[in-house]
Amino acid sequence: MHTAKILIAYDGSDNARRAVSYTAAMVGSGGNRLVDVAAIERPADRDLFADDAAWKAECARRIEAMRTSLNEARAMLVAAGVPEAAVTTRFVESCRSPLREAQECSIGTSIALEILRLAEEGGYDTVVVGRRGVSKQEEFLFGSVSTKIIHAAKGLAVWVVA
Amino acid sequence: MAPSARTLLAQMAPDFPARHVGDLYTDTTEFMRISHGDVIVLADRHFLVLRDEAERRFGMEDPKFWVKRCRCLETGGRNILKLVFHESFPMTIGTMTVTCTRSPRKETRILDLVHGDDRFMQGETIYDTADNPVRILDIVPGKRLDEKIEALEMPHRDYFHDHFPEVLERFIEACQAIQWLHDRGEKHGDIRRDHLYVLRETGRYCWIDFDYTFDFQESPFGLDLFGLGNIIQFLVGMGQHTTQALTPSQRVIIDANDCSIMFPNRVVNLKKLFPYIPESLNNILLRFSLAAEVYYDTTAELIDDLSRARDALSQPTL
Structure with a gap:
């Protein structure tokens, strides 16, 4: 029997939690699905900090927060x-991180493209992403992970949870 | 014992009035105290401070106390010294506010990267005795591009046909310079029309000021692209065109979708004001309008479209 593989793009935000919640409701206990x-x-x-110590401390804080948040997503x-x-979770370290330990890392130019790379390499059928509901101005200036995923995805389904 | 500023200036700048002689600084941390007549010592070089730099914006002089106009006592040449000033501040762009941070480290890195490349301002960094990276900048031998454009006294049509093709050619080169930075993972950070100079000798364009940075994760170069868009609007229009300045007949044909996505009073659909602007060029401007559905993601995309527009300009018109 075919096993559906679902990849949730997660950043710990409320939108990402909604994406997890929606996926949980859709998948539930039925079917043979991997999430x-x-x-x-x-x-x-690095350029935002006056010294390396402050930068590394902030990077460490973010890593800790994200690992905790991933555990919460798993629990949901x-x-x-x-x-x-x-259910599996994974945290892909950035190549730019001063605290990097893993061999594999994200080059960090685009979260959206990184997610799609993971989806392709892992043979996922579906990518789930939360959407902030940004204004045109915000999207113009800051970009949008979900918009970029929608535009760049090929050969898989994309669930956008707004 | 190190010589005093008075002794040094008597030897190296005897023309400098003795009554204005100040103090010697090897540590520039307290930059507010350093002023006219003081001497900043960096390694084996001495810089006589002439004045604080100031930026003129919206008709107001905005002093930049951490930027000193200096005379290098060894060479006699003028330099601008940028002292370390860490600050983060909210910057308003249209209806949005973004946090901007001043990063001496970033500017130091870019100065090293662009050394010898005349598309960028030149300079070097020397660390003072308190380990502050002081950026010693060469004065750009040229004039601001926007001032040159604004000084032109001619109808838009004449400008567009006689001058704009060369302006566009040079601007494409300037965009390529920014792409070169992006390809190396760096952003300019403060692309504005008054940060682009025309070099006196070659006519080439030269970018200045690289110390701003922003934390835009999904679109790290978005702000640079936005800045390039603002400049091309200015260059095509031979200035900025606001809705307030429209004539009654123009006002009838301009609506919100013809204006900038970030500045609702700035007209970007300039073909409606100047019908001889080719479609291919106007379409670039429209990518920065409220009506746009797709935005430039990379500088390379913008350069491709600008190059096509340049080719279209050189086609004979019927």
């Missing part, structure tokens, strides 16, 4: 009935 919650590290920009899915064995 992977993936977070790409967004290290603080399991609580909704998704078998524990079917």
